[in-house]
Amino acid sequence: MIQRKEFLVSTLALGYLQSRELEESFCGDCPWNEYCEGYFNEITGMADPPHEECPADFDLTSDDCRMKSQFTAVVEALEEADRLAGIKREVRIVL
Helix, strand or coil: CCCCCEEEECHHHHHHHCCHHHHHHHHCCCCCCEEECCEECCCCCCEECCEEECCCCCCCCCCCCCCHHHHHHHHHHHHHHHHHHCCCCCEEEEC
16 A cells, blocks of 8 residues: 655645656656657658657656655655745645
């Protein structure tokens, strides 16, 4: 059974967690993020563009994400920062 942990963060922290920059910092250099060359079949005209594949489908909250523990540490740090700053924490995150 997978044990879940609940966090409360501000909407400001949620914006940071959902930012493209944060996703790129985790997923961009992830060793499990696999680049797949595209191909073009000249006979059928079928094409498959280059793309990246991830065991967690680029979802940092997925149990399949190999970077989830690092992401959880960021969520914990943001929760603590919101608490220290006295910012209202109204967004629940379950990891």
